[in-house]
Amino acid sequence: MTNYRRWAFTVGLSTLLLLASSPGFAQAPPVQKLSSEEDIRAALFGGVPGDRWKEGLLFEGIRPSPWMNSAANWFPGTEEVQPNEMRVTFMGTSPMIRPGQMNTSIYVELGNGDNFVFDLGEGAIANYIAARVALNELKRVFLTHLHVDHFGSLPYLWMFGTWNGGWHERLRIFGPSGRTPEYGTAKMVEGMKMMTGWHQDAFSVFPVGKGWDIEVNEFDFRDDGGVVYEENGVKVTHWRRSHAKDGASAYRLDWNGLCFVWTGDGRPSALDAKYAKGCDLYVTELQQELVEISSGVQGVPPFLARYTIDTHHTPAYAAGYVANQVQPRMFMTTHMSFDPYLAEETVAEVREFWKGPYHFGAPDGIVVNITKEQIWVREGILPDFPNARSPQFDFTNGQLIVPYPPTSRQEIQEQYVRDQEIDPDLYYPEGFKPDLLQDWPVDSDLVVPVEALPDNLKESMGAAWRHREANRKILEEQGDN
Ligand SMILES: [Zn+2]
């Protein structure tokens, strides 16, 4: 982003216009004699001994990176993931859904262009859209367990992701087995297929391609430390969590010397300390020890909150305790209530054992940029009425391929209801009637050379692909060195 746009963001357009119209704005001050080098240094570097001093809670390597447009905020669509960077965004942060906090989901983007969704709770998909992620970019979903606050958005992603360009890659879902097959991830997906049967057939009047294909990767939940995914230099391992019922897992992703852990839900466990050891970003869930006060705010009776925490969850004290064993470069907690009355207490409880870098992975939109040198956490600015990103396509073959729809209205709808549709000539005013597209306009796959696409489509629909290719080239050159 140019300096001008960055400045406009900060100052705001209205201020800009105000300044531009005020007298004297355009006049540079007269040239004066330069101050002495000594004076300049004393003023510009005043208060900073040497290069930099240790600032309060800021730890070594915890600082913004130079390419960030703002050190405080992340504006979706204004920064690219750097070739050697891992970017983690909290797209849903609470088990209790409410407008400011959707159900849990964590989005991990890597410099090699790969992305990974860890859990996809109810409502979280809205934050992906607000963060300018095209739904057809999301093809790898890792579920920690099958509480609905961790996968509620999955049917929406599958249906609408297919509709809007998810034609060329199947959806891949990774998740644990249960103690018996009926409680495993594969069975849940089977149930989802049944639940979305009508929707799927209805949306089959649109291009589909591989959109309805799902690859389920159900792993044995008991296989602690097992590898569930290994491609393109990325490795994801898992281990068991104690979450009242068999079939809850934690994940660790390793790539390019960087590591991310999301434990999912569960009681603090020796397995977490073992498998997350030394990870760069360690994320666990957290429940504050304020069940009586919280019951007045959140409406959960204290005994119910107490019982739920003590059988299912990680108290804040325990979160800090485990973090101290893991010793990450950054410790974060999510799946937590984000309320002002809780904030200080949460920090105090975590700090009982963990003295290192710590941030809330809440509310929704918190973004973490991680490189080997630096980590920085910012508030993402997710608009209520965002400009959604165009579907993203891989144009390596120089073509946009739009698959022929599997069905048509004639095949799945009675003629009678279409006959009852009001004649468009009756409601379009004179001269305002578009060419209606009531039948799919071609009778086979539509194959368009990329050059024939209008510039705006070529630019917007190929943006992720171009960025991925550029980053991969840089990574390859690094590898050659
Ligand atoms: Zn949960």
Ligand SMILES: [Zn+2]
């Ligand atoms: Zn749960």
